[in-house]
Amino acid sequence: MKVLVSVKRVVDHNVTVRVKADGSGVETANVKMSINPFDEIAVEAAVRLKEAGIATEVIAVSCGSSQSQETLRTALAIGADRGILVECEGELQPLAVAKLLKAIVEKEQPQLIIAGKQAIDDDCSQTGQMLAALCDLPQATFASKIEYQNNLLTVTREVDGGSETLELVPPAIVTTDLRLNEPRYVTLPSIVKAKKKPIDVIPANSLDVDIATNLEVLKVSEPPARKPGVKVGDVNALIQKLKSEVNVI
Amino acid sequence: MVALVIAEHNDSALRPTMLNVIAAAAACSGEVHVLVAGEGCAAAAQDAATVEGVSKVLLAEGAQFAGGLAENIAAQVLAISGEYSHILAPATPFGKNILPRVAAKLDVSQVSEITRVVSADTFERPIYAGSAIATVRSKDAIKVITVRTTSFAAQGKSAAAAPIEASAPISVSTRARLVSKESLATDRPDLTAAKIVVAGGRGLASRENFEQQLAPLATKLHAAVGASRAAVDAGYAANDCQVGQTGKVVAPQLYIAVGISGAIQHLAGMKDSKVIVAINKDPDAPIFSIADYGLVGDLNEVLPQFTAGL
Numbered sequence: 257m258k259v260l261v262s263v264k265r266v267v268d269h270n271v272t273v274r275v276k277a278d279g280s281g282v283e284t285a286n287v288k289m290s291i292n293p294f295d296e297i298a299v300e301a302a303v304r305l306k307e308a309g310i311a312t313e314v315i316a317v318s319c320g321s322s323q324s325q326e327t328l329r330t331a332l333a334i335g336a337d338r339g340i341l342v343e344c345e346g347e348l349q350p351l352a353v354a355k356l357l358k359a360i361v362e363k364e365q366p367q368l369i370i371a372g373k374q375a376i377d378d379d380c381s382q383t384g385q386m387l388a389a390l391c392d393l394p395q396a397t398f399a400s401k402i403e404y405q406n407n408l409l410t411v412t413r414e415v416d417g418g419s420e421t422l423e424l425v426p427p428a429i430v431t432t433d434l435r436l437n438e439p440r441y442v443t444l445p446s447i448v449k450a451k452k453k454p455i456d457v458i459p460a461n462s463l464d465v466d467i468a469t470n471l472e473v474l475k476v477s478e479p480p481a482r483k484p485g486v487k488v489g490d491v492n493a494l495i496q497k498l499k500s501e502v503n504v505i
Numbered sequence: 506m507v508a509l510v511i512a513e514h515n516d517s518a519l520r521p522t523m524l525n526v527i528a529a530a531a532a533c534s535g536e537v538h539v540l541v542a543g544e545g546c547a548a549a550a551q552d553a554a555t556v557e558g559v560s561k562v563l564l565a566e567g568a569q570f571a572g573g574l575a576e577n578i579a580a581q582v583l584a585i586s587g588e589y590s591h592i593l594a595p596a597t598p599f600g601k602n603i604l605p606r607v608a609a610k611l612d613v614s615q616v617s618e619i620t621r622v623v624s625a626d627t628f629e630r631p632i633y634a635g636s637a638i639a640t641v642r643s644k645d646a647i648k649v650i651t652v653r654t655t656s657f658a659a660q661g662k663s664a665a666a667a668p669i670e671a672s673a674p675i676s677v678s679t680r681a682r683l684v685s686k687e688s689l690a691t692d693r694p695d696l697t698a699a700k701i702v703v704a705g706g707r708g709l710a711s712r713e714n715f716e717q718q719l720a721p722l723a724t725k726l727h728a729a730v731g732a733s734r735a736a737v738d739a740g741y742a743a744n745d746c747q748v749g750q751t752g753k754v755v756a757p758q759l760y761i762a763v764g765i766s767g768a769i770q771h772l773a774g775m776k777d778s779k780v781i782v783a784i785n786k787d788p789d790a791p792i793f794s795i796a797d798y799g800l801v802g803d804l805n806e807v808l809p810q811f812t813a814g815l
């Protein structure tokens with residue numbers, strides 16, 4: 257079974273994000289970038305399927321600037337076999353990414369596509385579901401467990417109030433929850449090995465896909481700050497404040 | 506301009522936070538319809554009909570909707586989408602699962618997790634775990650939107666019920682099947698709707714401690730129990746309790762964070778709470794920077810005193 261994993265280059269989750277003074281976006285110059293944490297989990301899940309003898313090939317795909325090759329290298333170091341960069345400049349909306357990924361899916365014909373449940377920059381949580389709709393594929397979002405047996409995928413999903421289990425007939429799309437796995441620590445030899453793995457670069461404009469968007473970002477601003485609080489000396493003082501100052505208990 | 510709201514319900518009633526989604530829909534458009542899709546969910550449709558501002562409820566009943574599969578519900582929404590200027594759902598696992606499918610099929614962008622309706626085509630939404638707020642304008646003919654329910658006041662109930670109309674159920678062939686649902690039984694209030702949330706972090710140090718120190722405080726306050734990701738990962742609390750960027754977003758009257766450091770990903774889920782209390786032994790913990798009341802101390806001493814003092 258061929259597995260395709262989508263990976264996005266995002267501002268590292270440890271970076272404190274600053275809004276640009278002119279309100280046009282957030283500061284991304286000279287900021288540490290990493291693979292989206294959910295996509296790292298997606299790659300790990302795919303590589304584990306390969307190690308279990310279920311996946312035959314793991315392909316990582318990223319859409320973005322040439323720097324996204326670094327993100328693909330991370331995926332290759334975890335154990336993906338090859339990478340595809342759909343190269344374009346500028347910000348891509350999830351719908352545009354889904355359309356680009358669809359073109360790659362049609363070309364590669366994977367049986368399983370694994371995406372992250374959300375990108376930690378735009379926090380959209382759309383792309384996997386959109387790709388599923390565009391390709392008319394069954395989906396299992398927010399997966400905490402993936403199993404494959406007798407040509408059926410059994411996926412446990414995290415939902416409000418508990419979890420649920422779905423059975424999907426491949427080809428299918430799964431998006432990853434944080435709980436799906438803990439990605440391996442990438443070792444130096446695997447980083448060296450990843451450098452030799454192939455990355456295909458495909459210009460986005462060669463795919464005959466309309467990536468224009470009708471969604472315009474008017475401005476990006478700081479969230480409203482909370483007014484500074486106080487420290488209380490002990491539990492009694494705390495209870496007193498909660499009762500009489502703010503009347504919440 | 507009519508807005509369509511996709512209802513999350515349990516067959517007998519709307520999920521309480523749907524009142525907030527309907528409020529957001531009413532801010533987008535003068536007229537609001539609600540789609541209730543399910544099997545044996547007429548009572549939920551009646552519930553929807555009595556929400557203020559709802560002028561029509563569409564009831565689609567069929568076995569294909571029973572499991573709540575995204576493929577089936579999205580198909581139903583698409584079948585009736587032509588009449589609407591806005592399609593809204595809550596930004597919960599339910600809404601997030603379905604709505605992007607609808608948007609993609611309509612070839613429109615989705616506006617995720619809005620926190621404010623500026624005008625019929627302009628919305629605010631947090632990005633980067635709430636580190637920034639983006640104001641976005643959609644020029645799409647149909648605006649497809651998920652709503653952060655804690656950012657909108659709940660719509661009231663009205664005395665007169667809106668008409669309920671049957672919506673012919675659409676069948677699609679799907680290669681997905683619901684095998685089972687595992688629900689966590691709890692007699693505590695729903696985390697996303699609770700007035701008080703008591704949340705524990707890695708500082709609780711064990712599941713026993715979580716249950717013996719934190720839970721009694723929550724019980725005494727009739728509060729819901731929340732947790733940080735670290736506490737959930739360590740098995741101190743159920744997954745369903747996770748608050749944050751990738752968990753639930755809550756905004757209760759009172760949020761008590763115990764043994765939680767205050768990582769940005771956690772703050773993303775609770776910093777709009779009305780009053781925030783932080784209990785932490787580290788005076789420099791970042792959680793104190795957003796707390797209205799901070800208490801520096803060992804939770805093992807503070808929690809029993811707190812519970813006993815109420």
Ligand SMILES: Cc1cc2nc3c(=O)[nH]c(=O)nc-3n(C[C@H](O)[C@H](O)[C@H](O)COP(=O)(O)OP(=O)(O)OC[C@H]3O[C@@H](n4cnc5c(N)ncnc54)[C@H](O)[C@@H]3O)c2cc1C
Nearest residue numbers: 706707708733734735749750751752764765766771786804
């Ligand atoms: C992509 C991504 C998504 C994430 N999503 C979420 C999310 O949705 N929600 C979330 O919560 N996290 C999330 N995280 C994780 C987040 O970054 C933090 O790691 C996590 O919130 C830390 O949890 P904590 O505060 O309980 O643990 P810690 O950071 O370890 O803090 C424990 C605190 O307890 C205090 N303490 C210890 N012992 C005591 C004692 N006896 N008495 C009093 N205080 C004590 C310590 O001083 C410390 O401040 C995410 C991370 C990533 C990368």
Ligand SMILES: Nc1ncnc2c1ncn2[C@@H]1O[C@H](COP(=O)(O)O)[C@@H](O)[C@H]1O
Nearest residue numbers: 262263319371372374375380381382383
């Ligand atoms: N530019 C991109 N390139 C590759 N994959 C992407 C890109 N954008 C989003 N994705 C995938 O879609 C998931 C969800 O992203 P989003 O819908 O933006 O929250 C991510 O975790 C990725 O797996």
